[in-house]
Amino acid sequence: MPSSSVLSVPAAIGVVTLCLGVLSCLYIIRDQRRRPAPAMPVMTWVWPINALWAGPLAVWAYRSLGAGRLPRNGERGSAPAGPGMTRAMDMARMDMSGRDMPGMSGKRARPFWQSVVTGTLHCGAGCTLADLVGPWLFRLAPFTLWGHAMYGEWALEYVLALLFGVGFQYAGLASMTRRRGAALWWRAFKVDVLSLTAWQVGMYAWMAVCMFVLGLPLSPASPVFWFMMQVSMLCGFMTSYPMNWALIRTGVKTAM
Secondary structure, eight states, rough: OOOOHHHHHHHHHHHHHHHHHHHHHHHHHHHTTTSSSSSTTTHHHHHHHHHHTTHHHHHHHHHHGGGGGOOOOOOOSSSSHHHHHHHHHHHHHHSOOOOOOOOOOOOOOOHHHHHHHHHHHHHHHHHHHHHHHHHHHHHSSSBTTTTTEEEEEHHHHHHHHHHHHHHHHHHHTTTTTHHHHHHHHHHHHEEEEEHHHHHHHHHHHHHHIIIIIIOOOTTTTTTTHHHHHHHHHHHHHHHHHHHHHHHHHTTTOOOO
């Protein structure tokens, strides 16, 4: 069993990273209020939620790939927002594929890797919420799976991640089409299940290392737990990125 002096180091790091995550989340929330609304409204939730685990990295992504790269309300951009730009913005709201559109040769397509990053973070928002709520719910009603409580907790968090993730995916698709109802929910499920599963695999792999190799305490009351959870989210991003790349490249998932 690791000594308390050994655990104090990751605990201190955990406090720092948790503070950075919360501050980054609050910064993005505040900054979004001063920017034009994104074409996909659900992204106003995606960026701050991911900031809870990614911290300054999420701020960088938001400023580089999200609404944070746009001029603030009331500020002038590098070019006047004339009628042509307004039409381009309206067309962008209708087509989120990231490709050039006829009659819009001046609008450059977003680099493919940026679309993959955004799509992966969109998936990660649901996983993040599930892993925030799941550990506390499990302690209210614990159960075992295959003889181990850890697998039971993982199963609960996977179901929660799927519920949150499909909800986020539905909201994203709803902003791109007039279709609603069961058909769109089914499409959201098909789009999100592989991406989300890939994310959870990476997350579970790191948490298993924490428990069985490092022997770290995995109680949600400990800052070490949440520090390791932040690291596991990064692992989840790394395992989900290739899946999102493939889904977007093959047209199963729409680029964002």
